Amino acid sequence: MNTYVALCAVGAEKILGNEIKQLGYTLAGNAPGRVAFTGDDDALYRANFCLRTSDRVYIQMAKYHAEDFDELFENCSLVDWQDVFKKDSRIVVDKVRTYKSKLNSEHSIQGMVQKAIYKKLGFVWKMSVLPESGEQCDVRVYIDQNEVSILLDTSGEALHKRGYRTDGGIAPLRETTAAVLLQEMMWRRKTPLHDPFCGSGTIANEAVLYAHNVAPGLGRHFAYEHLAIYNQNRAVEIKKQEAAKIRTDVECRITGSDIDPAAVERAKLNAEHACVTAGRALQLIGSDARIERPDFIVSDFRDLRAPYEKGLLLCNPPYGERIGDAEQAAELYKDMAQLFTDFPGWDLGVITSQKSFQSSIGKHARLLKSLKAGNLDTTLYIYN
Incomplete structure (x- = not known):
């Protein structure tokens, strides 16, 4: 051992x-x-x-x-x-x-x-x-x-670099952080999921990989390949074992939206890369099955309405760190309060570094989780 x-x-x-x-x-x-x-x-x-x-x-x-x-x-x-x-x-x-x-x-x-x-x-x-x-x-x-x-x-490039995101935009959320958020919110694949600030689509794309049981590292290389202990045959065998665990028979309702058309195009492209990578892994075991892509649309979050009675809104809105400033972020968070009205029955998870988030949105979260996101000290605010 x-x-x-x-x-x-x-x-x-x-x-x-x-x-x-x-x-x-x-x-x-x-x-x-x-x-x-x-x-x-x-x-x-x-x-x-x-x-x-x-x-x-x-x-x-x-x-x-x-x-x-x-x-x-x-x-x-x-x-x-x-x-x-x-x-x-x-x-x-x-x-x-x-x-x-x-x-x-x-x-x-x-x-x-x-x-x-x-x-x-x-x-x-x-x-x-x-x-x-x-x-x-x-x-x-x-x-x-x-x-x-x-x-x-043994990893080489950091594991958040799955290989599917070719363009993260201005302030991308790390893939590993998105995966943490999904776990903290206890999201399950049958629950509708929407990200109203999708950016490059990281939360939705990580949700797709999780929902279909796609191991996130199947499409990349690792530092262990340069070590004397590397057994290529065994590595390929384990990769095939993990590919065989991919679920292609599940129905998911994973969506995202953003007010920026360029961001939505990035999200769609990154989603395509993620699902194609999963498809290549399936080909290792002789399967031509296809992974369902998430849907992304151009929309201001203020124009959204809940398409289902229950679901999860999970997002990484601008912090005022690299996009805008703290005052603009506070105004944005104030407007986000209408999500509680427009998405009744939905859970809400928001990650931000702004300590004024709860006072801006006008409602105290049920649970707060501290998390280091890159070099920022952030908090995940969980509302049910």
């Missing part, structure tokens, strides 16, 4: 933990923005393919106590790095994070860990200089209260 560490937005640890458990793996503790779990070798592939709310998946290569650089170096050099790297790998310690530890110089820690890895590889392979002509492999170091965790990146 291996220990893995999945990163996520701060505030999404519980949801990510539930996802990991549903994959059949055992949780092994968490910290803000990180969830550790144990799993077999297949978890390397399955976690990257399937986790909707994780930003990256790492293998934990070492975990030990260190209060000085000698302990940091010696314990790092005990790791069997030769088992995971190729002889031409270019190894980079890309990030260091320390918290309440005696070792707190991030630059020095970075250099010491990299030196220990290269010394071990040079000793085992009997090479004084490694060529470093191959693919880059990233290592990350966390030191929490003198406990060192050395992690090897």
Whole structure:
């Protein structure tokens, strides 16, 4: 069994933990923005393919106590790095994070860990200089209260980059954040879903993938493909297993709207890419089935009316951060109050960084969830 560490937005640890458990793996503790779990070798592939709310998946290569650089170096050099790297790998310690530890110089820690890895590889392979002509492999170091965790990146590009969104517009919502919102709202595929500020269509597109049980990573590549531990045949086999789980027999009512025609066109294009990617995964198992596309229309939210008695409105309206200003956002939120009248019986979820949202919309939410969205501290306001 291996220990893995999945990163996520701060505030999404519980949801990510539930996802990991549903994959059949055992949780092994968490910290803000990180969830550790144990799993077999297949978890390397399955976690990257399937986790909707994780930003990256790492293998934990070492975990030990260190209060000085000698302990940091010696314990790092005990790791069997030769088992995971190729002889031409270019190894980079890309990030260091320390918290309440005696070792707190991030630059020095970075250099010491990299030196220990290269010394071990040079000793085992009997090479004084490694060529470093191959693919880059990233290592990350966390030191929490003198406990060192050395992690090897298996994802490469962040997992929110599913590959289907070619244009996110001005202020796109991360795909992983959209997946978190759907889970926080406890949305189910039979419930009508509408995003009245759809932008590039991220919420609707993530809902489509979730509703049809499409693993979000089926259409992209990962950093593990450059490691010595990569088993291509096994990775393809697991990809086919996940493709076989795609549901094409479900009926969904997933829609979005935006006042900007260009945004609606982006949303439609991104939805097409997402569904085509799912279709290609189905072709791996000999299926020509088609994934239902969400519907997007050009409309001001003020002109919308509920098409069904019950449903979910879930949206990421302008915060006044990158689009407009805080005063304009407050006016917009005030107008959003009519959604309670125009969509009676519907639940409403709104994510924003503006603390004045509740006073602007004129109604207190049943539940508030804090979530880090990129570099912004945001809150999901949940109304029932």
